[in-house]
Amino acid sequence: MSIVIIGTLDTKSEEIGFARDVIEAQDGEVHIIDAGVLGEPEFAPDTTADEVAEAGGTSIESLREDGARGDAVDVMGRGAAEIAQQLHKEGVLSGVLGLGGSGNTSIATTAMRALPVGIPKLVVSTMASGDVEPYVGVKDITMMYSVADIEGLNRLSRRIIANAALAMVGMVETDVDMEIDKKPTIAITMFGVTTPCVRRAREYLEDHGYETIVFHATGTGGQAMEELVREGVIDGVLDVTTTEWADQHVGGILNAGPDRLSAPGEVGIPHVVSTGALDMVNFGPPESVPDEFSDRTFYQHNPQVTLMRTTPEETAAIGTIIAEKLNEATGPTAVYLPLNGISILDIEGGEFNDPAADEALFEAIRETRNDDIELVEMETDINDDAFAVALAKAVDELVRESDST
Structure with missing residues (x-):
């Protein structure tokens, strides 16, 4: 060597x-x-x-x-x-x-x-x-x-x-034995506004014999996850946070490119998907936001990050794109919809709460997905403990079924 x-x-x-x-x-x-x-x-x-x-x-x-x-x-x-x-x-x-x-x-x-x-x-x-x-x-x-x-x-x-x-x-x-107690590995996507969901799902999966790798959905995070899927490092994907498609579609700074959501389906591994943080598009400081968006709803996440609420027209288009991507999957795939909010900011009373935009997203997914893509809808927000556990159970079951075939 x-x-x-x-x-x-x-x-x-x-x-x-x-x-x-x-x-x-x-x-x-x-x-x-x-x-x-x-x-x-x-x-x-x-x-x-x-x-x-x-x-x-x-x-x-x-x-x-x-x-x-x-x-x-x-x-x-x-x-x-x-x-x-x-x-x-x-x-x-x-x-x-x-x-x-x-x-x-x-x-x-x-x-x-x-x-x-x-x-x-x-x-x-x-x-x-x-x-x-x-x-x-x-x-x-x-x-x-x-x-x-x-x-x-x-x-x-x-x-x-x-x-x-x-x-x-x-x-x-330096010889480090990386195969000691090797466990099946689940990739999970996270954003700050979906952290409670990811933490609970990760706890469940690790308690049930999995190793988890969490990827920050900042564009490069999603790209890195998909690259590792293609390299065979990942056994299943819990895609809690698909927000990078909001940036890709609308023009934000944290997009992961047009291939995001493709790798799990190409490889054929279990893929459980939700709609985390699709209520927002990311820009830099306020002065970096393009003038064309001046009349939109914003939230200042920190001095360097400005979040913009997606509109019903945008979420409908994003939902269609996501469903079309998943329709191409060769492996077991499921979509979970949290009907009461897709981020911390989107719950009732939150700065980005917009039921019309959320419903446009959900309806586009319902109408576009193939029948072999499992669809589960829950009357919770994405960070509800019950929703997080349901996601974790879903990817666990799909991985176990895949291993048994």
Whole structure:
């Protein structure tokens, strides 16, 4: 098993070689992938830039002749991802280390995002102190700020690169038995306004032999959950909080993209869905709310988060979308509707209480769902203890039925 280092040997041979030497001094094995396009490496890598470019769909000569940096980074990122996945399938790759500026950060993290969660991934980057979402995505990538540019070895760069290399050695060589008392795993989606429901459902499930993973429905949370479903980490999904579809449809900042609600159905695992927090769309501070919404109902969650109440027209459209998504499911699927409120703010007397908007949501789901999608309606709000337990029992029963077939 090797630590794979991804870097541009035409510009960073000295620094990559130093990282290799630190790892090998700890009796670690290293596999170097050269992602450089500009020139020849100062030492021979294990995977050449030619091989990376070919895996990315072109040749290194074409990239050099074209001279378009953006295209080259894109191709080398795709190629590095293909090679990293292949090394993982062959049992060669135990972790990935990258180091460089924005170009190699993009290339290395593209490869890292193609690998399963749990494989150690670390990049030393000049970009690590800013917005790292484009690099990290929904994967467990550790970013270490290089402080100074990664250009030559000095007392600062040696220490930082050595720390990163030693961290990788520690991650890949520390043997933690993750299979001890392994339990079936249920993913649960949560927002602040559905927390009481999720806590009670989680307690029930854990008391009945499950491990639970709670995902904050902030866009990346929903994406991460769906990615783990596709990777086979999750045995069932309790989708209490589908609020990301409100942001996706209306234009809020916490959307999870058009594939949200797709993965459980594609994989065929049990999926119990509710309508948590579909009464709200998320924006930043009040001044960030688009002018077109100036006449709407708002709630200031905190100085950085402004919530906007969805209208009956919006909830009807969202309900239709959700039902259509679930109709495509290949596994057991159920929808639970809390008729007396879909969030803490939506109960009687709450700031977002709007029975007409809720009913438009519920009716769209009723009318659009296929008959094989189980529908349960309860005269409670979503955070009622009885509703939470009903959700937990439903996903428990579906998982047990699936296991018995």
